[in-house]
Amino acid sequence: MDSLKRLFGLSVYTKISARACLIASLVLFVALIGVYLLASHERHQENPNDKIMPTISQLTQGVQKMATPDRNGEITLMVDTIASLKRFFLGVIAGATMAIALGVALGLFPIVEAVFHRFLLYLSKIPPLALLPVIFIFSGLGESTKILLIIVGISLPITLDTYLRVKKDLPREQLVKALTLGASTPAVVWHIVFPQIMPAALNSVRLNLLGAWLFLIAGEAIAADAGLGYRIFVVRRYMAMDTIIPYVFWIAFLSFSLDALLSWWIKRHYSWYEERN
Amino acid sequence: MDNTLSYMLRLEHLTHGYDGKIVLNDIDLKVRTGELVTLVGPSGCGKSTFLRLLLGAESPNHGKVFIGGTPKLRPDKDCGVVYQKYSVFPHLTVLNNVAFGLNVASSTITERAVSSVCSRVSGRPMFSYARQCKDNLVRAEEILCQLELEGVLDKYPHQLSGGMQQRVAIAQALIMKPKVLLLDEPFSALDPWVRRQLQLLLAKIWKSENMTILFITHDLEEAVYLGTRLLVLSPHWRDGKKKGSGSKIMADISIPSLYDFDAMDELEAMKIQREKADDIRRLGFEKRTDENLIPPEKFLLQHPDSKI
Numbered sequence: 001m002d003s004l005k006r007l008f009g010l011s012v013y014t015k016i017s018a019r020a021c022l023i024a025s026l027v028l029f030v031a032l033i034g035v036y037l038l039a040s041h042e043r044h045q046e047n048p049n050d051k052i053m054p055t056i057s058q059l060t061q062g063v064q065k066m067a068t069p070d071r072n073g074e075i076t077l078m079v080d081t082i083a084s085l086k087r088f089f090l091g092v093i094a095g096a097t098m099a100i101a102l103g104v105a106l107g108l109f110p111i112v113e114a115v116f117h118r119f120l121l122y123l124s125k126i127p128p129l130a131l132l133p134v135i136f137i138f139s140g141l142g143e144s145t146k147i148l149l150i151i152v153g154i155s156l157p158i159t160l161d162t163y164l165r166v167k168k169d170l171p172r173e174q175l176v177k178a179l180t181l182g183a184s185t186p187a188v189v190w191h192i193v194f195p196q197i198m199p200a201a202l203n204s205v206r207l208n209l210l211g212a213w214l215f216l217i218a219g220e221a222i223a224a225d226a227g228l229g230y231r232i233f234v235v236r237r238y239m240a241m242d243t244i245i246p247y248v249f250w251i252a253f254l255s256f257s258l259d260a261l262l263s264w265w266i267k268r269h270y271s272w273y274e275e276r277n
Numbered sequence: 278m279d280n281t282l283s284y285m286l287r288l289e290h291l292t293h294g295y296d297g298k299i300v301l302n303d304i305d306l307k308v309r310t311g312e313l314v315t316l317v318g319p320s321g322c323g324k325s326t327f328l329r330l331l332l333g334a335e336s337p338n339h340g341k342v343f344i345g346g347t348p349k350l351r352p353d354k355d356c357g358v359v360y361q362k363y364s365v366f367p368h369l370t371v372l373n374n375v376a377f378g379l380n381v382a383s384s385t386i387t388e389r390a391v392s393s394v395c396s397r398v399s400g401r402p403m404f405s406y407a408r409q410c411k412d413n414l415v416r417a418e419e420i421l422c423q424l425e426l427e428g429v430l431d432k433y434p435h436q437l438s439g440g441m442q443q444r445v446a447i448a449q450a451l452i453m454k455p456k457v458l459l460l461d462e463p464f465s466a467l468d469p470w471v472r473r474q475l476q477l478l479l480a481k482i483w484k485s486e487n488m489t490i491l492f493i494t495h496d497l498e499e500a501v502y503l504g505t506r507l508l509v510l511s512p513h514w515r516d517g518k519k520k521g522s523g524s525k526i527m528a529d530i531s532i533p534s535l536y537d538f539d540a541m542d543e544l545e546a547m548k549i550q551r552e553k554a555d556d557i558r559r560l561g562f563e564k565r566t567d568e569n570l571i572p573p574e575k576f577l578l579q580h581p582d583s584k585i
Contacts (some may be wrong), residue, residue, distance in 0.1 A: 181378035
């Protein structure tokens with residue numbers, strides 16, 4: 001009884017071992033798969049042609065179909081992944097670079113803040129998906145539109161987050177100190193502000209990766225000839241859950257790996273930041 | 278001799294405030310090269326505002342600040358500074374923290390960007406800048422050794438104790454040889470023993486480098502212990518019948534030198550300081566009731582350079 005109480009206690013006095021933690025975090029994964037298999041089995045008992053909840057073997061077949069070369073010798077899954085990742089990276093890198101630079105400028109230079117801050121705050125309240133038709137009308141159905149959508153979608157939140165970090169987390173004393181050591185304004189920005197703000201800004205990028213996926217898939221759903229989002233919306237017409245489900249998990253896996261990669265990068269290159277906090 | 282050029286730090290009718298509320302009221306001050314001036318004042322008397330004005334991080338509503346004869350407009354190499362917190366750069370190692378000033382001085386930002394890329398590609402220092410950087414590191418190491426920090430060159434500030442971080446901050450400012458070194462409660466967060474050590478260290482450096490130092494603290498004993506001249510900044514004074522608004526320098530006192538630290542018995546030194554501090558406390562450092570507030574001209578202003 002006592003130990004049970006302890007197990008559900010607050011973090012100040014309850015510790016869970018790494019192994020127990022691993023087991024505990026597997027519980028929901030196993031439960032999800034179990035419930036799915038059970039439900040899928042039930043449905044196939046009633047209707048052997050059920051398409052909504054494919055069985056494991058049907059899913060495997062679906063993956064196989066996508067992962068082996070078709071008539072033209074192209075592997076659909078590969079083509080889709082490459083097309084999507086290309087858009088994703090171009091959009092995220094361009095968007096994040098501009099956003100971080102603008103955020104730093106907003107936080108450091110009162111004149112930039114005075115001109116841009118309220119304006120950007122207002123713009124950031126527009127849901128990017130509401131702008132989707134506007135962007136498609138103005139810049140057509142090409143590649144650049146899909147990349148532009150990602151940029152529009154992620155850059156404002158990253159800009160405003162970086163701005164806040166510069167304002168709140170970077171003590172003014174640091175800037176004065178650098179100036180008293182003879183640094184010029186560009187040197188302060190380059191040697192003091194950017195390196196100190198980078199880990200926080202990259203964490204902000206991490207949080208916005210999900211948004212980037214959202215806008216990528218939305219863009220691909222409307223106009224594309226390849227891509228992960230395009231594919232799931234195409235096969236939806238045939239209710240091909242045996243393709244959709246593996247694709248969704250694949251997207252989740254890619255997104256999870258990118259996030260882990262970025263997190264690892266921050267830990268490695270900004271050890272002072274991780275340890276200090 | 279009243280040649281204004283012989284003063285390293287000069288304040289003329291410095292008045293500053295926020296939203297119509299006066300914080301500093303008409304402050305005049307002249308500090309000669311080589312003086313170690315300590316400034317005390319009750320909390321909220323405007324010490325931090327005073328520091329920002331001296332650094333040029335804020336411009337005064339009225340009056341001027343001169344460093345070595347030139348008006349102070351923005352923070353630059355003329356004034357070094359050590360704060361209580363946030364003095365060192367958390368993203369640089371101790372060695373790079375100290376070499377920072379030399380590094381930014383030895384090249385423009387484009388040179389640094391180009392040479393850092395080239396050096397990274399080739400794996401060894403390229404161009405004169407990168408070689409200069411190596412020299413800078415050597416000099417930084419020398420100063421760090423003087424401050425007994427040779428064991429932590431490659432550590433980051435968060436890995437050091439508070440006392441060591443402040444040593445790094447001092448080394449960082451010192452290497453640039455500023456005309457005036459400003460210290461804002463640099464030892465206030467430290468243990469008494471570490472604090473005493475750093476006070477001795479600072480006094481030693483001040484003496485050997487003949488520096489001009491302004492040391493801001495809220496601790497009267499520390500101010501008396503370190504200073505050759507002590508200023509009291511206080512908002513408790515009387516303007517005719519009313520209580521004055523904003524802080525003034527209410528006392529400006531020369532302190533007999535206590536800098537034979539090696540020779541002087543520690544206990545003896547502390548006793549003298551305590552007596553001195555009590556004298557100054559009686560003078561008006563502590564808050565008074567409205568009736569016995571003193572008009573500024575009544576204060577005992579013994580320092581030859583002080584003027585009201």
